[in-house]
Amino acid sequence: MSVETSTHDDGKPAAGTRRGELIRLEGVTKRFGDNTVLDGLDLSVDAGRHVTLIGPSGSGKTTILRMLMTLTKPDEGTITVDGEHLFPAPEKRVREVRKKIGMVFQQFNLFPNMSVLRNITEAPVRVLGMPKDEAEARARELLDLVGLADKCDARPTRLSGGQQQRVAIARALAMRPRVLLLDEVTSALDPELVAGVLDLLRDIARSTDITMLCVTHEMGFARDISDQVLMFDSGRVIEAAPPEKIFSDPERERTREFLSAVL
């Protein structure tokens, strides 16, 4: 099944200024041993879109994000980001593509040996060659944005899970990515900390033109931020629709079952 997030029936204009296709997957298959997690998937995401991937565990959602971040390779098929092929590609090109993509992980993955501020400045300084004071000024702005301006010098391990995840979001944004990949970013959080992180992401979705691909089990959040929701099952997209459609009147019985189980 082919999914085009550019086809809209709600007449809502694409967010942001940069239009056109940014991400394209064609015939992507991924197997782990005998288990096929993605089965000939086609997917296209336009710049500025917010796409949410839902579905049962093991249906390949996270694998898509990991492939876009080049953390894992597809067994078959092609992946293109901003016109650049990813697999196979020379290391130098891959690095250029990676710079356009930021990722936030379920387990935060902050660097525990660095202060919060250096977690955020390390990549802009070392990868983008930004002067240190500029990177720090920007990191402070981002920490302000995520509500942690007073935690600059703290070690990540001293922060709560929710605070760590907000730092991780600031760290990803510091690279000014065109695409933000959000991999179950609230799944590891205590329930009372989830709302703060989701509110922050809602803000970012509203106020920037960043393209978002989001794997989540938070259906309320998916409804709020998405232009398009993709329902995965057994390595395929079985239904793709705007949130107002898929959450109130899904076409497929499998989608209905899944939603009634999680809502």
Next chain:
Amino acid sequence: MKWDWGAVADFMPQFWQGLLVTLEALALGSLISFALGLVWTLLMRVPTRWVRWPVGVLTEFVRDTPLLVQLFFLFYVLPEAGVTLSPLATGVAGIGLHYSTYTMQVYRAGIEAVPVGQWEAATALSLPVHRTWAAVILPQAIRRVVPPLGNYVISMLKDTPMLMTIGVLDMLGRARLVSQQHFQFTEPLTVIGVAFIVVSYLASLLLRTLERRLVR
């Protein structure tokens, strides 16, 4: 058997010189084993097996043969190949090489204990490989490797008397020299025994302080 404080006094000038040689061998041997072990570990992670294979065979060989045999080999065989080192330099090289095959395993375990998510975060931020190692992986591995490395330092200390066999005048070398001159064995051997305990204990104290610093 009678304890003779006079014999202790006779031994002391020699003892201090011996202690200095022992500490020198220990310090240099440790540094070589720390540095070389890290080199082995990193080489074992190179993608081509034409690098990994010879390194693996060499280090396995060194680890599985006795240090004493290696010292003899370095001391008697290297000169035949035109390499002549002083006894102390040979001894330091031998101990450093031998223990590097152990420290490499410590490093490997320390590196593997860094969660895979750290590598993934570094990739997601496009950090270059050398920066990922220097800024992310090694600083986290080091606090896990300090305790086992410290144990090897103490183990190395207890192996330094082997250097006597290739003519290094360490503590044991000096004690034997003096003992044979005066036919008094009890006092010099007791003195160096106490010295080994004191140095081991001080080393373990130092180690614990270092550990506490790093864990913070």
